[in-house]
Amino acid sequence: MRHLLSITDLTVEELDGLLKTAANIEAHPEQYETALAGKKLATLFFEPSTRTRLSFEAAMYELGGHVIGFAGASASSAAKGESVKDTIRTVGCYADIIAMRHPLEGAPWAAVQSATVPVINAGDGGHHHPTQTLADLMTLKREKGRLDHLKLGLCGDLKFGRTVHSLIGALSRYPGNEFILISPRELRLPSGIADQMRDQGIPFREAESLEEEIGGLDALYMTRVQQERFFSVEEYLRLKDTYILDEEKMRLAPRDMIVLHPLPRVNEIAVQVDQDVRACYFKQVMYGKIMRKALILKLLSEKDAAPAPGPVLVTTGRQCRNPRCISSTEQGLTPLFRPVHTQMVQGVATRIPTKYLCAYCDMEQV
Numbered sequence: 148m149r150h151l152l153s154i155t156d157l158t159v160e161e162l163d164g165l166l167k168t169a170a171n172i173e174a175h176p177e178q179y180e181t182a183l184a185g186k187k188l189a190t191l192f193f194e195p196s197t198r199t200r201l202s203f204e205a206a207m208y209e210l211g212g213h214v215i216g217f218a219g220a221s222a223s224s225a226a227k228g229e230s231v232k233d234t235i236r237t238v239g240c241y242a243d244i245i246a247m248r249h250p251l252e253g254a255p256w257a258a259v260q261s262a263t264v265p266v267i268n269a270g271d272g273g274h275h276h277p278t279q280t281l282a283d284l285m286t287l288k289r290e291k292g293r294l295d296h297l298k299l300g301l302c303g304d305l306k307f308g309r310t311v312h313s314l315i316g317a318l319s320r321y322p323g324n325e326f327i328l329i330s331p332r333e334l335r336l337p338s339g340i341a342d343q344m345r346d347q348g349i350p351f352r353e354a355e356s357l358e359e360e361i362g363g364l365d366a367l368y369m370t371r372v373q374q375e376r377f378f379s380v381e382e383y384l385r386l387k388d389t390y391i392l393d394e395e396k397m398r399l400a401p402r403d404m405i406v407l408h409p410l411p412r413v414n415e416i417a418v419q420v421d422q423d424v425r426a427c428y429f430k431q432v433m434y435g436k437i438m439r440k441a442l443i444l445k446l447l448s449e450k451d452a453a454p455a456p457g458p459v460l461v462t463t464g465r466q467c468r469n470p471r472c473i474s475s476t477e478q479g480l481t482p483l484f485r486p487v488h489t490q491m492v493q494g495v496a497t498r499i500p501t502k503y504l505c506a507y508c509d510m511e512q513v
């Protein structure tokens with residue numbers, strides 16, 4: 148059975164294959180109208196959503212299938228204390244495939260421990276959002292004509308912005324892409340992701356001024372400061388309007404630069420920018436539905452595939468140090484860690500791990 152927990156669960160060839168399927172769905176939607184007749188998608192949204200949930204549901208209806216689910220943890224037995232693992236095992240009795248959003252990082256990794264049907268991560272805390280990346284890739288492909296050799300500005304909340312983490316996971320595997328990470332110091336990309344980019348030789352640079360960087364970009368990916376992830380209201384209020392893309396800043400941008408945003412936007416793109424032909428964020432919304440159609444078709448067609456071998460996981464006798472990780476909050480989950488052997492001695496990785504990453508949320512343990 149295939150799941151989609153992280154965008155790296157899909158190879159570059161598979162990403163290209165999904166883009167090809169999506170192009171065919173867009174050109175010939177009538178060919179897919181009954182493709183999933185009799186199948187059911189469950190949308191389990193423990194956290195608010197407009198685009199992701201509704202686009203999954205529209206996608207399933209347009210493929211001839213049915214939808215069940217809930218929008219909000221308070222409408223499910225999670226409100227009575229039911230675990231994610233038990234919820235997923237239960238829903239597997241009713242549905243053929245599950246799309247789940249959860250506020251805790253690593254929740255989909257807990258979900259697959261009891262899953263009997265494919266699980267799609269529709270966003271887990273500030274960690275990953277792989278299906279938004281599918282929408283982003285289709286937008287870049289359509290509007291820039293390529294997914295390689297792009298200079299991409301990622302701007303705003305890079306710490307909690309899960310869409311940014313997933314987008315880097317996809318685009319860093321295409322050749323020639325360069326990332327300009329524009330954020331205040333407090334909202335920089337998590338060090339684990341930056342370290343991984345450094346280890347893999349992915350070109351990137353951290354910056355603080357949008358005005359100074361916008362003139363050299365092929366695409367600008369704006370993000371909202373994620374209020375719901377902050378422990379301090381004062382800190383959120385201080386940082387929330389750090390970047391506002393307006394007509395004046397757009398005058399500094401190349402004529403062929405495109406503006407993306409996963410949405411919802413709060414204040415970080417002035418509404419006047421919507422009239423600019425370079426604003427592509429509402430196209431992204433439409434592409435998201437088409438890519439989700441392609442994804443549901445793929446996962447259901449590979450439902451009986453042998454699982455890919457996963458990484459070696461170990462216990463350390465300790466809990467994950469991330470307070471937002473599901474393994475440190477939900478009972479009955481064994482904390483698991485991925486040993487990383489990065490230190491090279493005479494060109495060979497050391498046998499003793501140099502660090503451990505949480506198998507649920509990826510946070511490095513100290």
Ligand code: CP
Binds near residue numbers: 409411
């Ligand atoms: N982009 C995105 O995930 O939007 P929603 O939160 O509305 O689903």
